[in-house]
Amino acid sequence: MTSNIVVVGSCMIDFVSYAPRLPIAGETIHGDKFVTNFGGKGANQCVAAAKLGGNTALIAKVGDDVWGAKYIDNLIKQGVNTEYVKIAPNSSSGIAQINVSNSGCFNNYF
Template identity: 60%
Template sequence: MAAADVVVVGSCMTDLVSLTTRLPKAGETIHGHKFFTGFGGKGANQCVQAARLGAKTSMICKVGKDSFGYDYIENLKKNGIPTDFVGQAENVATGAASIIVDNEGQNFIVIVAGANLLMDSEDLRRAAHVICQAKVMVCQLEVTPAVSLEALKLAHKSGVKTLFNPAPALADLDPQFYIHSNIICCNESEAEILTGITVCNVKDAGRAGLVLLERGCKTAVVTLGLEGCIMVSAKEPIPKHVPVKKVTAVDTTMYIKQYKK
């Protein structure tokens, strides 16, 4: 297949979403008012968004040989994403996420990675030529960390710009992740897990960003929800705050346009 501008090595998740007036407490059963399924997974979300913004993309992932897996492949095709490197694993379910969203747009999410955890070095080798010819390679931690690190190394060695989203974050993340990441982008809680710095404001985020920079990445971005984000880089080591316009959150899991009409 032709070279892609953006290659994503990562997860595909079928989202099972329940909308409720409020989030349940521990052990509590409450009534919801709407249920739907959707296509998610941090990796696939990033790939679809890049494709919708006009980039030529490629997705390297693994789903199950089940209805969710076949549906996911069709969804990628509908979004103009080649499926040459979408593997299908035997006897294991496609990754799934159970999501509860309340009227304030807050959510609880539980993921079961399933087939995502079966992606391996062989999958990367089959897609090596696409990874090494990309302009940007993106990965996360919803697949086996060793696979994400191998993908980062492969891309970085070939001069491809690497963007690492350390989510879900790991406190004992291999130091090589930082060295092979041109850009690390994480939210407040992920930054705290990675650095040990509690991120409650812009100043805290700047401190955490500097720690990430010290560990070897070229640029660190810490997202702050309503407060925007901070950016810090080797070339501009003074943390820069990028604010955003305040909006009323309807659904922080990004379903507002597609499902909540």
């Protein structure tokens, strides 16, 4: 498959927690919602271009964990050529812990 839009970038799994406010250092607060999303700036750009009708391919790596396989499946469903998305052996996929409050969000990348 030939792609006329090629993106080199990251594939991240977003763990998003929602709470009424952000905690202060050392504090535990109760959230009211938790979701996981497929993120990463490069992958997001590639998916957006595919949704707009572009013939896209992504060059990236994911881990050999359950998230890596799910990520590749999602890219395929979004119409992205995944020929160059490789699974890194003995590695975890990248995650981003995102905390969202009524006043905004705060990201922690791992």
